[in-house]
Amino acid sequence: MKSSKDMSLVADIGGTNTRVALVHENTVRQDSIKRFRNAEFSNLEVILKTYLDGHRVDVDAVCLAVAGPVQENRAQMTNLDWDIECQSIKAATNAYDVTILNDLQAQGHALDQLPADQLYQIAPGKSQHDGPKLVVGVGTGFNAALVVETEKGVVALASECGHIQLPAATDDQLALFKFIQADHGFCSVEDAVSGRGLVNIYRWMAQGTANPDVTAKEIVEACDAGHKNPQAAAGKLFCKLLGHITGDLALTQLPHGGLYFVGGVARAFTSHLIQFGFYDAFKDKGRFSEFMSHFQIFIVHDDFAALNGAASYLSKR
Numbered sequence: 205m206k207s208s209k210d211m212s213l214v215a216d217i218g219g220t221n222t223r224v225a226l227v228h229e230n231t232v233r234q235d236s237i238k239r240f241r242n243a244e245f246s247n248l249e250v251i252l253k254t255y256l257d258g259h260r261v262d263v264d265a266v267c268l269a270v271a272g273p274v275q276e277n278r279a280q281m282t283n284l285d286w287d288i289e290c291q292s293i294k295a296a297t298n299a300y301d302v303t304i305l306n307d308l309q310a311q312g313h314a315l316d317q318l319p320a321d322q323l324y325q326i327a328p329g330k331s332q333h334d335g336p337k338l339v340v341g342v343g344t345g346f347n348a349a350l351v352v353e354t355e356k357g358v359v360a361l362a363s364e365c366g367h368i369q370l371p372a373a374t375d376d377q378l379a380l381f382k383f384i385q386a387d388h389g390f391c392s393v394e395d396a397v398s399g400r401g402l403v404n405i406y407r408w409m410a411q412g413t414a415n416p417d418v419t420a421k422e423i424v425e426a427c428d429a430g431h432k433n434p435q436a437a438a439g440k441l442f443c444k445l446l447g448h449i450t451g452d453l454a455l456t457q458l459p460h461g462g463l464y465f466v467g468g469v470a471r472a473f474t475s476h477l478i479q480f481g482f483y484d485a486f487k488d489k490g491r492f493s494e495f496m497s498h499f500q501i502f503i504v505h506d507d508f509a510a511l512n513g514a515a516s517y518l519s520k521r
């Protein structure tokens with residue numbers, strides 16, 4: 205086993221995918237990035253052991269970006285039956301220092317390093333260089349973090365806003381709300397605005413006729429193929445709900461430094477968001493409609509950005 209001085213490991217653990225990389229001299233080694241499908245593993249420890257065995261290195265420190273609430277260096281994943289805890293990660297990796305962040309916090313720490321070619325701007329706005337930023341994740345789940353510059357550096361504040369109640373502004377949205385509520389007992393934002401949420405919307409629209417095994421990817425592929433099919437109708441409602449919700453979050457947090465979407469589902473909708481009504485819904489805030497056009501909105505195309513954020517967090521502690 206090679207012992208590499210000051211080598212660290214970073215990982216971004218989502219509901220579907222785990223991305224892992226090595227960090228040397230505060231920089232993610234691009235040739236070390238690897239993505240694992242969680243469904244093929246029984247727990248995170250097995251993924252990390254497999255990864256480290258493959259690279260034949262020792263690591264001193266580990267920083268994990270986990271899709272779930274983090275408390276006292278322990279995380280309970282929201283969309284996977286994995287409990288992540290420092291002692292067990294130390295045992296699996298032989299690292300003496302393990303830190304756990306929420307994944308959106310790590311995304312927040314990555315924002316100031318994103319190259320321009322990884323950012324796709326969807327709303328013009330006017331950002332203040334040092335204004336607060338809001339990073340919004342739409343993947344297996346939904347969540348957001350407010351990112352602020354302080355005298356001590358970047359602070360990314362965790363939330364669990366994907367689990368607030370879904371707002372319903374139209375009869376259709378209320379009917380969707382009731383459909384999901386009847387199924388799960390509660391209708392959260394994430395139940396409609398995430399990969400699983402998109403499938404829920406499509407199933408509600410095509411009640412009785414939807415293929416029960418349809419995936420979010422298949423729905424977006426049908427949107428790519430044309431805008432008159434039932435999948436595109438589901439995509440349009442999805443984008444409008446995404447606009448309403450992120451508009452609410454923007455008014456709550458005032459991200460004058462910009463709003464940044466991350467996650468596989470947000471990325472997949474990049475070319476449809478505007479046509480499918482996202483921005484009109486985002487600005488549909490009564491007397492504050494004009495105010496909403498001040499916020500710049502971007503989609504982050506780098507699926508590995510949270511790894512850079514975790515590395516940045518480690519370097520600045």
Ligand SMILES: Nc1ncnc2c1ncn2[C@@H]1O[C@H](COP(=O)(O)OP(=O)(O)OP(=O)(O)O)[C@@H](O)[C@H]1O
Pocket residue numbers: 217218219220221222271283307341342343344345346398399400419420421422424425466467468469472
């Ligand atoms: N091309 C695609 N079009 C639409 N949805 C997609 C596409 N590819 C993947 N997805 C959906 O994106 C989700 C996975 O996205 P992503 O990899 O960002 O999630 P994650 O990081 O594993 O999860 P989390 O949201 O918990 O952080 C799944 O719901 C999957 O069905």
